[in-house]
Amino acid sequence: MRQYEVTFIVDPVLANDAIESTARNYVEHLKSSDCEIVHIDAMGLRQLAYPINKRTSGVYYCIEFKAQDHELIERLELALRRDERIIRFLTVKLDKYGVKYNDDKRNGRIGRRKEAEAALVEDMKGPAKQPQGPKPVAAATAATAETVATAVETADAPEADTATGASEEE
Numbered sequence: 001m002r003q004y005e006v007t008f009i010v011d012p013v014l015a016n017d018a019i020e021s022t023a024r025n026y027v028e029h030l031k032s033s034d035c036e037i038v039h040i041d042a043m044g045l046r047q048l049a050y051p052i053n054k055r056t057s058g059v060y061y062c063i064e065f066k067a068q069d070h071e072l073i074e075r076l077e078l079a080l081r082r083d084e085r086i087i088r089f090l091t092v093k094l095d096k097y098g099v100k101y102n103d104d105k106r107n108g109r110i111g112r113r114k115e116a117e118a119a120l121v122e123d124m125k126g127p128a129k130q131p132q133g134p135k136p137v138a139a140a141t142a143a144t145a146e147t148v149a150t151a152v153e154t155a156d157a158p159e160a161d162t163a164t165g166a167s168e169e170e
Contacts, residue, residue, distance in 0.1 A: 001036070001066040001067065001068050002066065002067060002068070002070070002093060003038065003064065003065070003066050003093070003094045003098075003099050004064070004065055004066075004067060004073065004091060004092065004093055004094060005062060005063070005064045005065075005091070005092045005094055005098070005102070006026075006062070006063050006065075006076065006080075006089060006090070006091045006092075007060065007061070007062040007063075007089065007090050007092075008026070008060075008061055008080060008086050008087075008088065008089035008090075009048075009052075009058035009059065009060055009061075009086065009087040009088045009089070010022050010023070010058060010059040010060075010061065010085055010086060010087070011053075011055065011058065011059075011084075011085050011086075011087055012045055012055065012057050012058055012059050013055075014085060018085070019059050019085075022083070022085050022086070023040070023042065023061045023063075026061075026063065026076070026079070026080075027040060027063060029076065029079065030063065030065050030067075030072075030076070033067070033069070033072045033075075033076075034067075034068070035065045035066060035067045035072065036065060036066040036067075037063065037064075037065050038064040038065055038066060038102075039062075039063075039064040039102070039106060040061070040062075040063050040064075041061070041062040041063075041064075042059075042060075042061055043059075043060035043061065043062060044059060044060065045057055045058070045059050045060075046058065046059075046060050048087075052087050052088060053087060055087060058087050058088075064094075064102060073091055076091070077089070077091060
């Protein structure tokens with residue numbers, strides 16, 4: 001069986017029930033076509049990178065599924081194109097690396113969950129030494145001011161006459 005992932009954006013103007021029923025409709029469409037649903041990810045309301053149909057946000061859904069028939073994808077995409085509630089969609093056939101990545105992401109081996117778990121473990125261990133970070137802004141500004149003052153003093157200092165080798169103070 002081939003593994004696919006379809007991501008679609010639902011118009012956010014619809015009521016929450018209509019948005020959820022749209023996603024359920026496509027899940028049922030896939031199940032009725034003898035597909036195995038691997039994972040459904042309701043990513044929620046997000047900003048679009050650019051306006052689409054005068055909309056600047058949309059409700060994202062991602063459905064990962066296994067199918068034997070590639071003709072199913074054509075029927076699914078035709079249904080997505082005809083549906084006015086769908087702003088955009090993208091269907092991708094996953095290779096073995098995509099399947100492994102999605103599995104690792106779902107199981108928390110990739111992404112924010114891992115960072116959150118690491119922070120939780122650190123909190124359980126107790127206070128740790130804080131790493132030395134950059135200087136505070138006030139200290140950095142003072143150091144910069146000293147550097148500028150030194151440069152100005154150096155520029156104001158008398159220079160040696162290069163032709164005679166004598167300085168102006170003599």
